[in-house]
Amino acid sequence: MINSEYLNNLNNAQKEAVLYLDGPLLIVAGAGSGKTKVLTSRIAHIINEKKAFPNQILSVTFTNKAAKEMQNRVSSILNSEAIGLSWLGTFHSICAKLLRKHAPAAGLTSNFTIIDTDDQVRLIKNICKAENIDIKQLAPKFILSIIDRWKNKGFHPDEVVINKNDIFERTIRPLYKIYQQKLLDLNACDFGDLILHVVKILEKNHDIRNIYSNNFKYILVDEYQDTNYIQSRWLNLLSEKHKNLCCVGDDDQSIYSWRGAEIKNFLEFDQVYKNSKVIRLEENYRSSQNILSVASNLIANNQNRVGKTLKTTMEEGDLVKLNCFKNGKDEAIGVSDEIEKKLKKKYSFNNIAILVRAIFQTREFEERFLKIGLPYRILGGTKFYERAEIKDCVAYLRLIHQPKDDLAFDRIVNNPKRAIGESTIKLIHEFSKTNAVSLEIASKKLIEENLIKPKTKIGLSSFLFLMDKWRNDINIKKINHVKLLQLVLDESGYSSMLKNKKDLENENRLENIKELLSAMKDFDNLENFLEHVALATSVDQDWDGEKVNMMTMHGSKGLEFDVVFLPGWEEGLFPHQKSIEEKGQNGLEEERRLAYVGITRAKKKALISFAMNRFYQGNWIDSMASRFIEELPEKFLEKNSFFDDSKDNEEDFEFNQDFEIEEGTRSPGWIRYQKRIK
Ligand code: ATP
Ligand code: MG
Numbered sequence: 001m002i003n004s005e006y007l008n009n010l011n012n013a014q015k016e017a018v019l020y021l022d023g024p025l026l027i028v029a030g031a032g033s034g035k036t037k038v039l040t041s042r043i044a045h046i047i048n049e050k051k052a053f054p055n056q057i058l059s060v061t062f063t064n065k066a067a068k069e070m071q072n073r074v075s076s077i078l079n080s081e082a083i084g085l086s087w088l089g090t091f092h093s094i095c096a097k098l099l100r101k102h103a104p105a106a107g108l109t110s111n112f113t114i115i116d117t118d119d120q121v122r123l124i125k126n127i128c129k130a131e132n133i134d135i136k137q138l139a140p141k142f143i144l145s146i147i148d149r150w151k152n153k154g155f156h157p158d159e160v161v162i163n164k165n166d167i168f169e170r171t172i173r174p175l176y177k178i179y180q181q182k183l184l185d186l187n188a189c190d191f192g193d194l195i196l197h198v199v200k201i202l203e204k205n206h207d208i209r210n211i212y213s214n215n216f217k218y219i220l221v222d223e224y225q226d227t228n229y230i231q232s233r234w235l236n237l238l239s240e241k242h243k244n245l246c247c248v249g250d251d252d253q254s255i256y257s258w259r260g261a262e263i264k265n266f267l268e269f270d271q272v273y274k275n276s277k278v279i280r281l282e283e284n285y286r287s288s289q290n291i292l293s294v295a296s297n298l299i300a301n302n303q304n305r306v307g308k309t310l311k312t313t314m315e316e317g318d319l320v321k322l323n324c325f326k327n328g329k330d331e332a333i334g335v336s337d338e339i340e341k342k343l344k345k346k347y348s349f350n351n352i353a354i355l356v357r358a359i360f361q362t363r364e365f366e367e368r369f370l371k372i373g374l375p376y377r378i379l380g381g382t383k384f385y386e387r388a389e390i391k392d393c394v395a396y397l398r399l400i401h402q403p404k405d406d407l408a409f410d411r412i413v414n415n416p417k418r419a420i421g422e423s424t425i426k427l428i429h430e431f432s433k434t435n436a437v438s439l440e441i442a443s444k445k446l447i448e449e450n451l452i453k454p455k456t457k458i459g460l461s462s463f464l465f466l467m468d469k470w471r472n473d474i475n476i477k478k479i480n481h482v483k484l485l486q487l488v489l490d491e492s493g494y495s496s497m498l499k500n501k502k503d504l505e506n507e508n509r510l511e512n513i514k515e516l517l518s519a520m521k522d523f524d525n526l527e528n529f530l531e532h533v534a535l536a537t538s539v540d541q542d543w544d545g546e547k548v549n550m551m552t553m554h555g556s557k558g559l560e561f562d563v564v565f566l567p568g569w570e571e572g573l574f575p576h577q578k579s580i581e582e583k584g585q586n587g588l589e590e591e592r593r594l595a596y597v598g599i600t601r602a603k604k605k606a607l608i609s610f611a612m613n614r615f616y617q618g619n620w621i622d623s624m625a626s627r628f629i630e631e632l633p634e635k636f637l638e639k640n641s642f643f644d645d646s647k648d649n650e651e652d653f654e655f656n657q658d659f660e661i662e663e664g665t666r667s668p669g670w671i672r673y674q675k676r677i678k
Contacts, residue, residue, distance in 0.1 A: 006041045006048075006077045010034070017246075017279045018042045021051060021218070024239075024273035026266075027248040030310035031295070031600035032286025035248040036558060039220050040070050042246065043085070044077040052217040058087040058238065059220040060094065062558050064535065066222070067093075087216070091231050093535050095194040099201075102208060106197040111402045111527070113188040114534035118391070119407045120144050120190050127178050138171065146172045147179060151192030152228040152260030154199060156180075185436075187404040195230050202237040213241040223558060224249035224269075228260035236272065245273065251306050252299050255554060255594050257586070267306070284310050286560055287599075288317025290636045291606050295599040297633040302589045320599075322632065323609040324625070324642035328568075331611045332368040335565050338607065339374065339548060343563055347604075349375060351562040353549040355598045357574040361567070362550045369548070379551040385533050389498070389509040390516055394533055396488045397481070399440070400470045401526055406432070409439040416497040418459030424452060440467065466491055474526060481526035482517055489513065553598040564602035566595075569610040569626035595628050608632070 007015060014034050017027050018041045029035050043059060046052050061067045067089045075083045087094060096114065103110045115123075124140040127133075146169065150160050157177035162169040183189060189197065202209045219239050221227070224247035227235075239245040247269065254263045270276050284292055292312045299305070325331040335354065343352060354365055362378055369376045384390060392415060395408040402408075414420040431451075432442035443460055446452050452460060470488060473479045479487070489495040495513075498506045523529035549561065568574055574595070579587030599606050610625050 006044050010038070010041060011281075011283055013279060013281050013283075014038050014041070017281070018045050020277060020279070021046065022244065024243055024269070024276035025246040026224075026269045026276060026278045027246070027281065028250070028266075028278060028306070028308070029248070029281035030250055030284065030308055031253060031597070032284045032292075032560070033281040033310065034283075034285055035250070035281065036066070036070075036222055038281070039222055039246070039248060040073045041077070042218075042220060043070070043074050046218050047074070047078060047083065054084050055086050056215055056217045057085060057220070058094070058216045058218070059085065059089075060091055060222065060235075061088070062090065062223045062226075064090060064093060066558055090535070091227075091234070092191060092194050093531075095198045095234070096531060096535060098198045098212075099189070099194055102198075102201050102205075105201045105205060105208065107184050108187055108189070108197075111187070113186070113398055113402050113405045113408070114194070114531070115183075115186075115188050115190055115407060116386075116534070117144075118386075119188075122407065122410075123182060124175070124179065127175055127182065131175065131178070133171070133175070138168070142168075143172050143175060147176050148192050149260055150176065151196045152230050154196065154230045154233055156196070156200065185404075186406050187402060188407070195234055199230055199234050199237065202234070209237055209240065212238055217242050217244060219245045221245070221247040222249075223253075225251055225254040225263060225266045226256040226261040226557075227265050228256075229262055229265070232262070232265040232272075243273065252302070252308075252593055253557065253597050255557070255590060255597060257590055280308065282309050282311060284312040285314070286603055287312060287606075288314045288604060290317050290319055291599060291602050291604075293636045294320045294606065294632055295596050297636075298599070298628060298631050299592060299596040301631050302592050303585065304589055314603075318605055319638035320632070320636055321605070321607040321609075321640070322629065322637045322643075323607060323640040325609060325611045326642075327613040328364050328611045328615060329368075331567050331609055332364045334609065335365065335567060335607075336368050336372055336374055338565075340372065343605075347562045349546045349548045352565075353551065353556065353559075353561040353563070353601065354565040354567065355551060355553045355556050355601065356568060357553060357576060357594070359552055361573070365550060365567075375545065375547040376550055377545075377547040379549060380555045384512070384515075385536055387509075387512055389512055392494065393485060393489070393513060393516055394530070396470075396492065396494075397485060397526060397530060399467065400474065400484070400488075401530060403440050403467075403471075404438040406439045412492075413439075413443075413460070413463060416493045418463055420456055420459050420463075424456045424460070427451070440464065463492075481523070481529055482520045484526065485517060485520065553594050556601050557597060560601055560603055562603050563605040564598065564607070566598050566606065566608045567610075568614075569608055569629055570614065570623040571626055572623070573614075573616075574626055575628070592628065 007018065010018060011034075014037070017025065017038045027035055027038060039059065043057055046057060047054055059067075059070065061070060071083070071085055071088055074085065089097075099106065099108070099112070100110045103112055121140045121144065124143050125135060128135050128138070128140065128143075155161070157173070157180050160173050160176065162173055164170070183193065202212070216238050219235060221235065226249075235245060235247075247266075249266055251263060251266060254261060254266070257263070270278065287295070289312050292310060292314075296310060323331075323334060325334055339352060354362070356362055359378075359380060366376065366378070385394065392412060395411040398405045398408040399412065410425075413425070428439055428442045428446060431437075431446055432439050435442065435445070437445070444464060447457060447461055447464070469491075470484060473487060474481065474484050495510075498510050520529050523532060553566075572580065575588055575591035579591045582588075599608075608629070610623070610629065612623060614621055614623050616623075
């Protein structure tokens with residue numbers, strides 16, 4: 001029996017949004033107004049009303065975690081365990097799936113590798129070397145950011161339109177072309193390619209486009225304000241036939257313009273999709289009144305916004321806390337004390353989050369939490385899959401799966417050591433380049449032609465032999481991928497390398513590998529596992545157990561917690577220095593939207609703080625309260641004793657020895673803060 005309660009649980013505007021099925025629909029609404037809830041209910045409704053089969057619904061979410069959650073919620077609404085929403089995922093994961101199906105149309109084979117930033121940087125470095133470009137003058141990361149920008153705009157190397165006066169763009173354009181060719185040679189893609197290739201395939205091949213545009217009767221997109229050109233183009237192509245595209249978003253939460261997101265897509269929806277309908281949701285179900293008032297007042301300082309009303313259905317709740325600390329360490333102590341002494345009794349750790357502007361800011365909290373034994377998780381720090389030992393394991397698996405994966409080959413050919421030196425590696429590379437073959441084939445040929453030194457030959461031959469053996473193990477003997485990695489670790493000597501040198505670091509590495517082996521069990525086969533590794537986003541990992549969450553404000557998009565700490569509200573840190581230096585208000589307005597996202601993650605309690613001194617990049621700096629603090633409406637705030645002028649705080653100002661301050665005076669940061677407030 002289907003549970004049709006899903007309609008009764010919605011307010012009128014939400015219900016209208018769920019029931020309006022025919023034609024393009026844009027839902028514009030502030031944080032916590034149930035946009036994501038509407039999307040989930042809509043999917044359930046479409047299936048319930050038999051308007052489409054689950055595999056005819058394309059739903060795009062911001063993270064894989066959000067996709068999983070949506071899948072579960074739809075299943076629970078429909079009282080059914082397995083609703084096969086096979087087209088529910090992030091832009092990247094859905095495009096990867098499409099590209100695997102149509103890889104040849106992009107010059108790839110379906111087992112192509114998806115490379116990460118490290119691999120990208122290595123590739124660009126190699127290209128720069130070959131092209132005599134000094135990477136001290138032109139940093140690989142910068143080159144990649146420009147290439148990524150072009151990809152987000154939908155430019156293939158031959159289509160790039162450059163500003164002729166821009167020397168950087170002029171230099172980078174030819175590199176982009178070489179880079180793309182190199183990726184094809186490697187049978188690999190970077191993240192930007194996943195969508196770029198698919199869009200080009202859909203544009204060029206009417207038959208392929210028709211298959212999908214006919215199939216997708218309904219398309220739903222969450223966080224639409226953060227889509228870039230290529231993503232909106234992709235949606236446009238896929239919705240061509242049925243035009244049932246429903247996008248939800250909040251212009252006040254647009255925080256990815258640095259990644260090419262174009263708020264224009266959102267604001268001009270009605271021009272691109274004729275006869276589209278707009279529905280606004282104005283009730284907030286997440287945050288208490290005080291929290292919402294603080295957030296709304298803050299965002300009202302942005303000039304460039306549509307502007308909308310948002311009323312809360314919740315009670316007034318606690319005042320938003322504003323805490324000033326004398327330094328960063330004290331801030332960490334203050335936060336941990338609050339959690340230990342007050343919050344622990346009432347809230348589960350999973351419902352407490354610390355949201356920072358930049359991920360390095362978590363370090364101070366980590367140190368403190370470790371010291372007092374407070375459990376925490378960092379979402380989006382060094383990703384599990386970015387650790388060296390994990391990347392090594394994955395490289396073995398990648399090369400087994402895809403023999404052309406030269407980046408993986410490079411990483412493991414002499415890891416563990418097989419006496420294969422620099423000169424041999426160089427020889428293999430040269431042979432591969434001249435004969436246009438992969439590094440693995442090049443190595444085999446060099447051995448056949450007796451061009452490898454005898455001492456090296458032993459190590460290289462055994463590596464090549466093992467590669468073939470492992471491929472045989474998985475493809476012919478059909479052992480599973482978990483067993484495969486165990487064999488690889490034993491037979492390659494990787495495990496003994498770690499075991500032979502017993503130290504804490506190696507023990508940690510072995511632990512991590514164990515964790516990897518157990519994580520692999522969740523996947524049906526090697527291909528699915530490798531896809532997961534390539535696409536895992538920072539908020540997707542480690543949600544087990546009871547732990548306080550730490551992540552960036554960017555990463556917190558769409559999530560909610562009972563209690564949210566927002567530390568480090570200081571000029572230069574937040575708003576970020578780059579946005580302060582930028583001409584015009586755009587950068588600052590984006591930072592303000594980020595603040596709005598941060599505050600509106602909180603359901604019951606929000607605690608904003610800043611420190612007057614911070615150890616930053618090796619120096620004690622005298623910091624100044626963020627301009628955003630002055631924009632917070634006083635009447636919804638509760639300030640800590642540092643703000644109390646009648647109280648003598650002098651003794652609290654025993655600054656760090658390195659920090660000179662005239663006796664009896666307050667920190668300059670404090671004085672400037674006071675001026676700002678008055
Ligand atoms: P964000 O902009 O942050 O992504 P959102 O608009 O997507 O927020 P949701 O996450 O869908 O908002 O909803 C916020 C919270 O309010 C959720 O806990 C959700 O379950 C709850 N909620 C939404 N609509 C209703 C409703 N009609 N009745 C009760 N609770 C609701
Ligand atoms: Mg949402």
